[in-house]
Amino acid sequence: MSHRVATIALHTFKECVRERVLYTLVVFALLLIGAAILIGSVSIGIDKVLLVNLGLSAISVFGLLIAIFIGISLVSKEIERRTIYNLLSKPVARYEFILGKYLGLLLTLVVNTGVMTAGFYLTLFYQQRGLGSDDLAPLLSVYLIGLELALVVGVALLFSTLSSPVLSAMFTFCVFIVGNFLDDIQDFGRQVHDRVVGQLANLLYYLLPNFSTFNQITAASHGQRVPAYLVTSSSLYALLYVTILVGAAILIFEEREFR
Amino acid sequence: MVSESETRAARRRKLLLSALLVLALAATLPLRRKLAAESAVSAATPDLLYVTSGQTLRRLCLGYNGLLADLYWTRAVQYFGRQKLRRATEFNALGPLLTVATRLDPQLLIAYRFGAVFLAEKPPAGAGRPQEALALLRRGVVANPDYWRLWQDLGFIEYWDLHDYPAAARAFEIGSERPGAELWMKTLAATVAAKGGRWATSQALWSEIYRQAQNDSIRASAREHLEALRAQEEINHLDILLAEYRKSQGRAAVSLTDLVRAGMLPAVPIDPSGVPYVVGKDGRAAVSPQSRVNLALAQ
Numbered sequence: 276m277s278h279r280v281a282t283i284a285l286h287t288f289k290e291c292v293r294e295r296v297l298y299t300l301v302v303f304a305l306l307l308i309g310a311a312i313l314i315g316s317v318s319i320g321i322d323k324v325l326l327v328n329l330g331l332s333a334i335s336v337f338g339l340l341i342a343i344f345i346g347i348s349l350v351s352k353e354i355e356r357r358t359i360y361n362l363l364s365k366p367v368a369r370y371e372f373i374l375g376k377y378l379g380l381l382l383t384l385v386v387n388t389g390v391m392t393a394g395f396y397l398t399l400f401y402q403q404r405g406l407g408s409d410d411l412a413p414l415l416s417v418y419l420i421g422l423e424l425a426l427v428v429g430v431a432l433l434f435s436t437l438s439s440p441v442l443s444a445m446f447t448f449c450v451f452i453v454g455n456f457l458d459d460i461q462d463f464g465r466q467v468h469d470r471v472v473g474q475l476a477n478l479l480y481y482l483l484p485n486f487s488t489f490n491q492i493t494a495a496s497h498g499q500r501v502p503a504y505l506v507t508s509s510s511l512y513a514l515l516y517v518t519i520l521v522g523a524a525i526l527i528f529e530e531r532e533f534r
Numbered sequence: 535m536v537s538e539s540e541t542r543a544a545r546r547r548k549l550l551l552s553a554l555l556v557l558a559l560a561a562t563l564p565l566r567r568k569l570a571a572e573s574a575v576s577a578a579t580p581d582l583l584y585v586t587s588g589q590t591l592r593r594l595c596l597g598y599n600g601l602l603a604d605l606y607w608t609r610a611v612q613y614f615g616r617q618k619l620r621r622a623t624e625f626n627a628l629g630p631l632l633t634v635a636t637r638l639d640p641q642l643l644i645a646y647r648f649g650a651v652f653l654a655e656k657p658p659a660g661a662g663r664p665q666e667a668l669a670l671l672r673r674g675v676v677a678n679p680d681y682w683r684l685w686q687d688l689g690f691i692e693y694w695d696l697h698d699y700p701a702a703a704r705a706f707e708i709g710s711e712r713p714g715a716e717l718w719m720k721t722l723a724a725t726v727a728a729k730g731g732r733w734a735t736s737q738a739l740w741s742e743i744y745r746q747a748q749n750d751s752i753r754a755s756a757r758e759h760l761e762a763l764r765a766q767e768e769i770n771h772l773d774i775l776l777a778e779y780r781k782s783q784g785r786a787a788v789s790l791t792d793l794v795r796a797g798m799l800p801a802v803p804i805d806p807s808g809v810p811y812v813v814g815k816d817g818r819a820a821v822s823p824q825s826r827v828n829l830a831l832a833q
Binding site for chain 1: 593596597598599600601603604607608611612639641642644648749751
């Protein structure tokens with residue numbers, strides 16, 4: 276089983292790497308990180324703060340774009356091209372296919388995030404003429420961004436098994452937006468007088484992944500390290516949600532009929 | 535096979551197209567000038583902030599509040615610099631820009647510290663709004679209770695801009711109790727409480743600002759204040775000598791050379807910008823109109 280999943284994952288990775296949009300996004304992110312030095316020079320006293328904020332935000336935003344735009348076509352492209360028939364006629368279980376696809380895109384994102392992080396640290400090294408122990412703080416923030424992207428890929432994959440690429444992209448983006456406002460939605464649920472609306476807000480709060488948990492960019496820009504408990508709980512939280520999302524995608528895909 | 539007439543027609547087309555390209559490019563020049571003039575007119579209109587609530591922006595920016603705060607701080611710096619270049623006396627957007635930046639990132643210490651200086655300085659050097667500067671710093675100490683330098687800035691504005699010496703001494707005292715605070719904060723609290731408003735105290739405060747300035751414009755401002763303080767002190771001394779001259783000679787001195795001739799001064803003294811002091815129409819010592827020293831800064 277693991278061998279087949281690894282093969283699909285590796286093929287998915289190779290397929291993703293062939294996408295030109297991937298390189299465009301990574302190059303654009305690297306340019307933006309480099310531009311932080313120029314932007315910092317027209318301000319006062321925030322050279323490093325701005326570089327960390329802009330660098331980590333670029334890693335997060337461009338990682339998000341890659342996760343959404345490649346994630347949505349993971350399954351639907353196979354169906355569109357009718358290569359799914361060929362694949363499923365082989366001794367490959369449907370859950371292995373979904374798992375392999377997920378891991379393949381995750382690997383792509385890990386490599387991309389690694390490249391962007393290397394670009395960020397090179398820029399930081401150039402700006403400060405060296406690196407200190409304080410500069411490790413952004414690394415933990417990058418790890419949390421990675422967890423966030425793993426969740427977004429899970430959401431994109433789930434919608435990819437259900438819907439067309441355009442709709443999947445819209446749904447995934449909406450889930451990401453709503454997932455950033457969950458605390459406000461809960462507050463709204465508490466303040467609203469309508470009981471049904473209140474319960475609906477509460478349901479959304481517990482059902483959707485809370486993406487704001489993973490955002491520690493501002494703290495990292497001030498050299499504050501992410502506390503160990505937050506790293507552990509966020510990792511566990513992401514793992515549980517990824518299990519739920521990939522599990523749901525497998526369940527839907529298992530039931531799907533291809534004619 | 536392509537006939538000769540077809541080749542000639544193709545060459546003509548190419549030439550025509552090239553000429554058209556050059557003409558089009560030439561036509562953009564007046565258009566570009568017109569657009570530049572129009573944008574200059576629009577740039578002269580008052581600065582507007584479409585979203586003035588930092589809390590709202592913080593919610594809308596999907597967690598990228600740190601980056602947005604940096605951009606708002608940069609906007610505040612640019613706005614302040616632009617208004618100063620225009621010699622404008624109105625800095626209406628400065629306060630809201632700083633408020634938004636610090637609401638987006640309450641740990642953006644630089645925005646509290648320099649922002650307060652920009653707001654408190656008297657026009658034309660700054661916005662002349664010390665109360666807004668105090669409000670900004672008070673929000674800063676709430677968000678960063680352990681950062682003693684914000685208390686130092688608070689005390690400084692109470693002392694220099696509002697002349698509230700007991701409040702300044704209190705701020706220095708509280709700041710001196712914060713972790714990492716330097717020892718001179720305690721001394722400063724005691725000095726300000728005992729000798730608030732005196733020249734030596736003001737000089738000590740500005741010297742400290744000059745010593746720890748991390749930015750050229752703040753350092754230059756501190757130097758100008760120190761020069762003004764020194765010039766004011768020297769003028770006070772010259773006024774005493776002029777009064778003595780009037781008493782002993784029975785007439786007022788027309789220039790400081792009269793004091794030199796009377797042996798009261800070894801030479802005509804020069805101010806910190808290197809220009810000799812003069813005697814004004816009112817018979818009192820003053821800085822020359824050619825001097826760079828801005829005595830208003832010493833008030």
